[in-house]
Amino acid sequence: MNNITIIGSGTMGNGIAHVFAQGGHQVALIDIDPASLERALATIAKNLDRQVKKEKITEVDKEETLGRITTFTSTEEGVKNADLVVEAATENFEIKKKIFETMDAHAPQGAILATNTSSISLTQIAATTKRPDKVIGMHFMNPVPVMKLIEVIRGYATSDATTTAVMEMSQKLGKVPVEVNDYPGFVANRILMPMINEAIITLHEGVAGVEEIDTVMKLGMAHPMGPLQLADFIGLDVCLSIMHVLYEGFGNPKYAPCPLLVNMVTAGYLGAKSGEGFYKYTPGSRDSVVSEMFSK
Secondary structure, X not given: OOEEEEEOOOHHHHHHHHHHHHOOOEEEEEOOOHHHHHHHHHHHHHHHHHHHHOOOXXXXXXHHHHHOEEEEOOHHHHOOOOOEEEEOOOOOHHHHHHHHHHHHHHOOOOOEEEEOOOOOXXXXXXXXXXXXXXXXXXXXXXXXXXXXXXXEEEOOOOOHHHHHHHHHHHHXXXXXXXXXXXXXXXXXXXXXXXXXXXXXXXXXXXXXXXXXXXXXXXXXXXXXXXXXXXXXXXXXXXXXHHHHHHHHHHOOHHHOOOHHHHHHHHOOOOEXXXXXXXXXXXXXHHHHHHHHHHOO
C-alpha cells in the first residue's frame, strides 16, 4: 500500500498525513476548505522543523516528506488512486456516513477504507458501504507523530486479510498497533472517558479544585497530564460526544455525562481550541505543550 489518502486536515488528519509521508508513502490530503489545507501543511512543516531541531531527521528528510503530500478539495478526485483511505473527520456518524459512501463509490475496489473514529461503531460505518470486509478502524493518538499507539478496530465483517494488512502497515510506520473489537469506546476511550467524566464529577461536587484534581493524578498516578487538562486538549465537545456513545451503547447510568460537562459544552467552553475550558489558553500555549511532547 503506497498511495494513502487522508480525509480531513485538522489536528488528527494532518498528523496522520505527516506520519505516512515521513514513512515514504505518497499522501493525498483532502479537505473541502482550502484554508484548512494551508494550515495543515504549515503545521506539518512546523512539526518537521521540531524534529530537525532535535536532530531526529535532516532538512532533506523534511523537504522530501512535504514533497510527498498533495492536497485536494474533492473527495472523488483524492481517493481515486488510493490503496488505503483514512477518514479523520468530525466525530459524527452522519458526517462519516456521507464520507464513506463517497469513498466507497470512488476509491478503487481493492482499497481499504479506514476511520480514525475514537468511539463510533465500525460495524455501523461499514454497513454504509458495499465492502464491509475492507472497512477497519485506525484510531491514532494525539499528537500522531509522537504517540506510538494505534487502536486497530475490527468491525463485525472486517476480514482477516484487511486486519493483517493494517497491522503490518502500522508497524512499518513505527507504531504499535493493538487489535481490538468493535464495542462502544473500544479500549482507550472506554477506560479513559469515564475517568475524565469522574474527574469532572469530582470538581462538580466540590471535592477539590481543577489544579488539585490534576495534581493528584499527575503525582499520585504518574499521569503525564491531569484528566481535566487532558479533557481540554481532547476537546470537551469530543469528550461529551464519546460519553453519549458509551451511555447509549451500554444503557448504563454510570456512563451518563456530568451535568457540568454538558453545561460547559453548551456554553461554548470547549477547552484549548476555544481558548477556555477547565483552564484558560493564550495563543501558542497549546503549541508549547505539543512542542514539549516532540522533544521527548
